Amino acid sequence: MEKRAVTELYPMLSVEEALEQVLSHFRPLEPERVPILEALDRVLAEDVYSSFDIPPRANSAMDGYALLAADTRGAGPQTPKRLRIIGDVAAGYVSEAAVTPGTAIRIMTGAPIPPGADAVVRFEDTKQQGEWVDVFIEVPAGNEIRLAGEDVRRGELVLRRGIRIRPQEVGMLASLGRQEVVVIRRPRVAVLATGDELVEAGHPLGPGKIYNSNSYSNAAQVIRYGGIPIMLGIARDRIPELTEKIKAGLAQGVDLFLVSGGVSVGDFDVVKNVLAAEGEITFWRVRMKPGKPMAFGRIGGVPLLGMPGNPVSVMVSFEIFARPAILTMMGITELDKPTVEAVLLDEVKYKDDRRHFLRVYVEGKNGEYYARLTGEQGSGILSSMVKANGLAIIPETWDHVPAGERVQVMML
């Protein structure tokens, strides 16, 4: 592929245009049945109804005595009412004995209300005297009683299809007696690094070599947003080897292919060649910094994001393009990252009309957010990404940001 021809063939897109094109290739994946704990953070793909009341029967909200409210009439600190204790009942058991006028049953929190009783008085408002109990408080019928079905009614729609499962939904599924639930499956995301200079951790660094970090930062991002990374290692910058590694990855069954490096205009940037030869290129280059030389296309029916190799660029490209693609496949519709408005404390100047994503550290102070650059903003400076908790988004129309300007910050 001749360089000039390629730049003319593929006009540089804005971030919005590129994202729209990328997202048009994704939709929610199929549902699958999983154990309820594995449903966490995933989208529910069935309506969940209850086939019984929760709680199943009226029970005590306190440790105390089950009795008849009428027997407490007139009771007070100086005028206790004395009742005979005829039994006790703990949570998990049912009282055989029934409460009759003048009697009470010791009852523990969660135990079913014994027949006959219509109220519970807490231990704190009573004093036991052998077989007898003095009650120092007058209570109405229903006192400290949790009613059958007060949490969930039999037949009720408890969890609606399409919601995202949080710990409280997992707990609700368990209280419905569910062991499994139907959710959207997780996307399988291939992660491939390219570059003759790359070495895997655990091997010595030879002259001119660096460790492969992109595959790991990308795989961690995949996991963070709910996908399953399929680690494909490193491909050398040779068309046959890259082609072979991509085909081997496709054979594992993947929903998205992530490649880092080899998409710029260098002599060995062969990712576009392979994508064009074996599949198709939808676009190449996005008006953003970092992350300009990104290629998107399809290969073997699978969408492929060819992201730039610089360790910061690849992470930013992932956040902007791969993250919403993964969330869409998970069935999630809220694709925006939480963003805050912050006062940028540093002055910044630009040379070009790309959208800039600046690594910043945001702090709240007196109801206002303040952002500071975390250091050198070169695309290869991963340490300034490590120090950052947000990316300040500087519109492509700005060429200068004076200190004290308000900017939008996408929180990481």
Ligand code: AMP
């Ligand atoms: P490229 O986009 O292939 O020209 O790579 C741009 C820069 O990113 C080069 O300095 C590469 O050495 C570096 N780079 C590419 N891939 C990786 C990787 N997987 N891990 C760390 N650095 C990388």
Ligand code: MG
């Ligand atoms: Mg390279």
